[in-house]
Amino acid sequence: MRKTYGIQVLLILPLALLLSGCMIFGKQKYGSDYSYSGMFNKYKTFNFITHASNEDTATLKNYEVLRKFIRERLEIQGYTYTEKKPDLLVSYFIFFDDLNMKGYEQEEFDVWLAENADNGEGVKSKDPYKPIKIYMSQGTLMVTLLDQKRQNAVWQGYTSGVLADKNAESTVYLNRAVRTIFDQYRVFRQGYLRESYNHN
Template sequence: MNWTITLLGSASMLLSGCLMSQEARVESDYSYAGQFRRYRTYEFVSGEGLNSDTSRLGEAVRDAIRTRLKVQGYRSSRRKPDLLVNFHLFEGDMRFRGYQQEDFTKWVSNGNAEDEDTPKDARKGYQPVRLLLSEGTLLVTLIDNRSNKAIWNGYASGVSVPAGPRGEMVLRRSVRSIFDQYHVFTAGYLSGQSPVGSDEE
């Protein structure tokens, strides 16, 4: 009996995963000024709605982001975090301006970054692309706390969030899909240098 329940539950999760993978469109864009190898700590931007601590759906998103960032070597910090994390769930269709860019992983692995000293003729140009994102979009933005500028956007469209636990599951899966676009581990983490524990308290 227990095996039957387990198998039915697994089949249900696989089915919902297949449905989401068919509908969701996951993309990202980034700032050439992002110092991606420097970032080690983060904190969430507080707000209302999904960002609110009283929202179960908001907590599901935050928990999924925390889990993913921890896997990549980041730690939460309320004291001058390197990154501020913001997210928003848009309902229905929306028009969004993205950018046609070099592969993000390649950009970071090459150690590229632009700053005020980068000659104008050596700077990458931003080529805007207008997108129509449909049926709900979860947008996650990483902000450089020092410059207060957004340095990375990841977004999944076609995210339909049903009520109850299934909605939380859909959002967690959407977060994982979004962060599959953000292949950045903190310096030294992959070589076995564990990050210092959270100083959230």
């Protein structure tokens, strides 16, 4: 029997507290946020959080497409999909209306991670969270990675201008949105690049 994961709204709400600054590319706005307590060099496996099943057919189809693209991207970065005790749970959602978010200004994720990694024991930092306000226009895709064991969000990426109409279908836009988001999560599973090099 296939195992799926759900999470209560109360666990999703704190994600708004992990938002950092945005970049603007044309009319598209994108950015990413991270938790200073994330153990990014320990995560190896992932699964998805189940979304509500009462969405309309078009919306559900878009979510299935997103799930496929997100899974492919994480596997390219060395993570393994598993239904048994995954390290990371992946949540993704499209906000079709305008979105006002409270967030935090942070250093670029990969720069911060390189400076704060602690020899495989996670990340230790006393950096303060600097609150900012973020406005996202219609059609914002948000992808959140949650530490399954700790049940808290550790990274979140988002981009606007994806789909403003919930009845629209566009694999091209969805694929581009996933790439935009995960280009900000430049974290390969620990040892993956070395393993790939040795195999070649």
